[in-house]
Amino acid sequence: MTTIRVMLVDDHPVVRAGYRRLLEQHADLLVVGEAGDVDGAFARFGETCPDVTVADLSLPRKSGLELIRMICSGDGAARVLVFSMHDGAALVRRVFDLGALGFLSKSAAPEQLPEAVRTVHQGQRYVSSDIRPQLMGSRTSIEAMQLASLTPRELEIFRMLAEGRSAAECAEALDLTAKTISNYQTLIKEKLGVSTSAALVHLALRHCVIFGATN
Numbered sequence: 001m002t003t004i005r006v007m008l009v010d011d012h013p014v015v016r017a018g019y020r021r022l023l024e025q026h027a028d029l030l031v032v033g034e035a036g037d038v039d040g041a042f043a044r045f046g047e048t049c050p051d052v053t054v055a056d057l058s059l060p061r062k063s064g065l066e067l068i069r070m071i072c073s074g075d076g077a078a079r080v081l082v083f084s085m086h087d088g089a090a091l092v093r094r095v096f097d098l099g100a101l102g103f104l105s106k107s108a109a110p111e112q113l114p115e116a117v118r119t120v121h122q123g124q125r126y127v128s129s130d131i132r133p134q135l136m137g138s139r140t141s142i143e144a145m146q147l148a149s150l151t152p153r154e155l156e157i158f159r160m161l162a163e164g165r166s167a168a169e170c171a172e173a174l175d176l177t178a179k180t181i182s183n184y185q186t187l188i189k190e191k192l193g194v195s196t197s198a199a200l201v202h203l204a205l206r207h208c209v210i211f212g213a214t215n
Contacts, residue, residue, distance in 0.1 A: 004121045007033040007050035009041040009067065010083075011059050019054065019083075019113065026114050038062035042070050045078075052117050057084040057091075065098060072099025076187075081120045083113070092131070096149050102126035123190035146192050147207055154191070155209075157184045161197070162204035 033048040035041035057064035081102035102120040108128040119126040
């Protein structure tokens, strides 16, 4: 069994203690660090190298948004799950734009926290069930938000892969190595929440990234 190492970031020690108790009821979840502000959290992140960072947005002196930016810009493999009482659609999209993989409302059912941590650890997007309807409304909207999270280079490679080009062909066209393209492909699939090449193509067709054959 893989143990998922978690760091908790919230400015209320009692709240952090509650999260810790909730998570550590599960044998695969271990809290390895805690912090109450952005600078402390960033330092603890470097010390503990958690698999998943669970962070509030309302922190003293600096916003949790700044923490997401600091962590994700410094470590492209970092997994951040926001756990906040502020869950407006624009804020949630901003969180994902900065590199977080999950957003859990503090009004969500407690059992969603372990589920969210595991989902984010797997590199998949997570949005708590209580805010999905107001935030997105449909699968198409979810996918549009995920597509918007791709960088220009990722979008370009996504389009080429969806057109049926091999990793070697993409590498040659973009003057990159096949390994680099393979790494991009894995990251793109994680960001878009798909696991197969066929699903990648279908998503590209739905959003007119590529166009199907016409008669």
